[in-house]
Amino acid sequence: MRSLTLIRHLVLLALALLAVACSTSPRHEVAQAPLTFIVVRHAEKATDDPQDPNLSAAGLARADALAQRLRDAPLVAAYATEFRRTQQTARPAAEAHGLPVTAYFARGPAAESAAQWKQAHHGGTVLIVGHSNTVPDLVAALCGCTTQPMDDTEYDRLSIVRMDTAGRATLEIERYGATVP
Numbered sequence: 001m002r003s004l005t006l007i008r009h010l011v012l013l014a015l016a017l018l019a020v021a022c023s024t025s026p027r028h029e030v031a032q033a034p035l036t037f038i039v040v041r042h043a044e045k046a047t048d049d050p051q052d053p054n055l056s057a058a059g060l061a062r063a064d065a066l067a068q069r070l071r072d073a074p075l076v077a078a079y080a081t082e083f084r085r086t087q088q089t090a091r092p093a094a095e096a097h098g099l100p101v102t103a104y105f106a107r108g109p110a111a112e113s114a115a116q117w118k119q120a121h122h123g124g125t126v127l128i129v130g131h132s133n134t135v136p137d138l139v140a141a142l143c144g145c146t147t148q149p150m151d152d153t154e155y156d157r158l159s160i161v162r163m164d165t166a167g168r169a170t171l172e173i174e175r176y177g178a179t180v181p
Helices: 002-023 026-032 057-069 084-096 110-120 135-143
Strands: 035-041 075-081 101-104 124-130 157-163 169-175
Touching: 035 135, 057 084, 075 084, 075 110, 084 101, 084 124, 110 135, 124 135, 135 157, 135 169
Parallel strands: 035 124, 075 101, 075 124
Antiparallel strands: 035 157, 157 169
16 A cells, blocks of 8 residues: 555656656747847848739748748747738748747837837847838837938848847847848
8 A cells, every 4th residue: 555655656746747847848948048139121022012012032032041040049039010021021930930920010119119029028039020111210229229221222131139137238230141043
């Protein structure tokens, strides 16, 4: 009888340890990574619809290059405006991490969007895809710094805003590209 009770206790202990081990998921570890915002303009657009164009072949290649660039990043969220070109730019990176692309209003105040994203995320990497006339304001609102305007022909700027534990931001600008087949 005592050995049966001992076995039950050992089984319960093993199950409890297994439950704890399973609850420590990679998402929990990602949340412990420093908060980083990656802000890009949508990739090159096609001329199929002047109001809401799709990405061109070059744009699709650039979207894939962005996904490749973020392959090892602890991506926790992807945001894009309501337009097809931004959604299509974010989609490959989001799908590679098993994430949806969450839409935000393109004409909304940058400061409000930045505040919401900072409040919603405490760690990991957050991808934000905007437009040439919104990306500089979004980056400035996220980092509390001045940024350069973006020309309508500029598609390769990758703005990295890193938040430290005290909430101070640093901005780094990189370029990313794609080779078109």
